[in-house]
Amino acid sequence: MESKKINFNRPIISTEEINKRQNFDAVLMQLKTVKPYLFKKILFYGSIGISCISGIILLNTSTQFPTIKNKAYEEKSTLIKEKVNNTPVQFSINTQKSNFQLKKKSSQKRESKIAVTISSVNKVEPIEVQYENHSLIPQLKKTDLPSVSGVENGEISIEKFLNSDKIEVQQPFEIVRYKLNYFKINDYVTLSFEGDHIPKEIKEEIVNYHNNLPVTITNIIVKSNQLEAFNTSSIQLFLK
Amino acid sequence: MRVHSNFHQTNQLLQDELDLIKKAQKNPEHFGPLYKKYHEPIFRYIYQRMDDEDLAYDITSQVFIKAMQHISKYEYRGVPFSSWLYRIAKSELYQSFRDKKAARTINIESVNVTVIIDEIDENETEENRKKLFHALGILKEKDVQLIELRFFEKRSFKEMGEILALTENNAKVKTFRALEKLKSIYLTKS
Numbered sequence: 472m473e474s475k476k477i478n479f480n481r482p483i484i485s486t487e488e489i490n491k492r493q494n495f496d497a498v499l500m501q502l503k504t505v506k507p508y509l510f511k512k513i514l515f516y517g518s519i520g521i522s523c524i525s526g527i528i529l530l531n532t533s534t535q536f537p538t539i540k541n542k543a544y545e546e547k548s549t550l551i552k553e554k555v556n557n558t559p560v561q562f563s564i565n566t567q568k569s570n571f572q573l574k575k576k577s578s579q580k581r582e583s584k585i586a587v588t589i590s591s592v593n594k595v596e597p598i599e600v601q602y603e604n605h606s607l608i609p610q611l612k613k614t615d616l617p618s619v620s621g622v623e624n625g626e627i628s629i630e631k632f633l634n635s636d637k638i639e640v641q642q643p644f645e646i647v648r649y650k651l652n653y654f655k656i657n658d659y660v661t662l663s664f665e666g667d668h669i670p671k672e673i674k675e676e677i678v679n680y681h682n683n684l685p686v687t688i689t690n691i692i693v694k695s696n697q698l699e700a701f702n703t704s705s706i707q708l709f710l711k
Numbered sequence: 712m713r714v715h716s717n718f719h720q721t722n723q724l725l726q727d728e729l730d731l732i733k734k735a736q737k738n739p740e741h742f743g744p745l746y747k748k749y750h751e752p753i754f755r756y757i758y759q760r761m762d763d764e765d766l767a768y769d770i771t772s773q774v775f776i777k778a779m780q781h782i783s784k785y786e787y788r789g790v791p792f793s794s795w796l797y798r799i800a801k802s803e804l805y806q807s808f809r810d811k812k813a814a815r816t817i818n819i820e821s822v823n824v825t826v827i828i829d830e831i832d833e834n835e836t837e838e839n840r841k842k843l844f845h846a847l848g849i850l851k852e853k854d855v856q857l858i859e860l861r862f863f864e865k866r867s868f869k870e871m872g873e874i875l876a877l878t879e880n881n882a883k884v885k886t887f888r889a890l891e892k893l894k895s896i897y898l899t900k901s
Contacts, residue, residue: 475855476762476816477844479824484764489754492768495746498775502739505776 616704617646617691619669626709629678637667638706640693647692647700653677654684663690681710729787739779746775749793753800759859760804762816770807774800794873801874817847817855823863830862831894846896854889861886 616623620635638646646667653660655676662673677686686708694700734741753774758767777799785795807813827843828835847855860871872882 474815475848476814477848478762478816478818479840479844480820481818484758486751489751492754493747493750494772495743498746498772498779499740499742501772502776502779505780 616640617688617693617706619688619706619708622706622708623704624707626711629710632708632710633674633678635669637669638688638691640667643695644693645695647694648690649688649692650690652687652689653680654682654686655680678710683709685709725789725791728792732782732785732787732792735779736782736785739782742775742779742782745792749796750775752793753796756797756800756864757804759818759864760816761807761813763813766807766813770800770803770813774803777803790873794870797874798876815852817859819844819847819863826862827858827893830890831897833897842897846893849896850889850893854892857882857886857889858893 617638617640619638620627620631621639622631638649640646648663648665649667651662651664651669651673653673653676664670688706688708691703691705692700693703728745731741731744735745750771754767754771757770757774758764761767774796778796785792804813808815824840824843825835828839831843833839847858850858856875857871860866860874861868866874868882868886869879871877871886872879875882877885
């Protein structure tokens with residue numbers, strides 16, 4: 472529409488001539504043959520409805536499927552990670568065209584494969600990933616739970632508390648570290664300790680300032696020979 | 712070419728026309744009187760902007776088919792029915808330009824040339840006439856529309872507003888600006 476033609480003094484068509492070309496019947500006939508608009512048809516609404524329903528179904532299935540898949544993947548990867556942590560690591564370096572020369576051999580360059588092992592690794596073997604069921608890992612029994620002079624949760628006499636040197640736990644488990652939370656003057660204090668020993672000065676401090684408020688031992692990390700370290704239940708003591 | 716505008720009508724005439732529209736809304740076969748009344752103005756509006764006479768008749772028929780298809784949606788707003796028809800005509804006309812069925816043409820008569828050259832404050836000479844044609848050829852389509860409606864077809868600003876979906880005042884302002892642009896192109900050429 473950029474270029475425009477310009478007509479100067481084009482002959483005018485008379486009204487009679489235009490009226491001669493009037494044909495309302497032809498227009499009416501054409502109107503009847505013109506198809507109704509697509510959106511007026513039932514077929515249109517039908518197809519819209521079907522595509523909407525199929526879209527919703529597709530959306531539902533596509534959101535459910537990856538969830539299941541991801542869950543399975545996460546479980547698998549956790550187990551692999553645990554297993555890999557306990558497995559000796561293998562390193563191997565593949566060098567091509569190295570400059571090593573062998574005694575009484577030709578100086579011809581040859582391809583060699585050198586296996587480098589780390590001292591902790593006894594044997595170079597490919598990693599075999601095995602799947603383990605978490606439920607098979609032995610758990611602490613209720614009787615094996617850590618305690619202070621046999622008290623896991625509840626009242627303990629001051630004398631008994633002062634006489635206990637450590638947090639006790641049944642063999643073969645041993646306590647790696649723990650956190651002690653107690654009231655001192657105006658506020659609660661939290662201290663972290665390695666091992667199972669409770670220092671004497673701390674015990675005396677607790678006894679002096681406890682103000683009938685509980686002493687809690689949290690984040691108790693326990694381990695055994697066969698198992699990795701894991702977190703176990705907390706201890707709450709009321710000094711009497 | 713001055714059109715025989717049906718725009719300015721008495722209230723009685725508008726009311727009579729509304730009765731015809733209501734009948735046509737109930738049954739498209741009653742559209743006949745409206746077709747008879749507006750066939751010529753719509754044809755002239757279309758033919759004024761193109762060169763092919765037969766195609767202009769075809770587009771005119773198309774305008775009335777569209778009008779009859781959508782007559783049920785027509786709402787009376789106190790202006791003649793022709794405004795609605797002109798809008799359909801404009802839409803169909805520009806659709807034919809887009810489809811390359813018709814070529815945009817500006818049909819200008821000597822009397823209109825005199826009016827425009829007079830507006831530019833120049834004398835009507837052969838050279839100035841050529842300069843005007845050249846300027847009209849360069850002018851943007853929206854401005855050409857306004858010049859055509861106002862100076863070639865002698866329509867009122869109110870009617871122009873109805874056709875172009877503008878307020879009367881806006882039509883006036885835009886026409887003034889279009890004429891200024893035409894002047895500017897014309898004077899640049901000289």
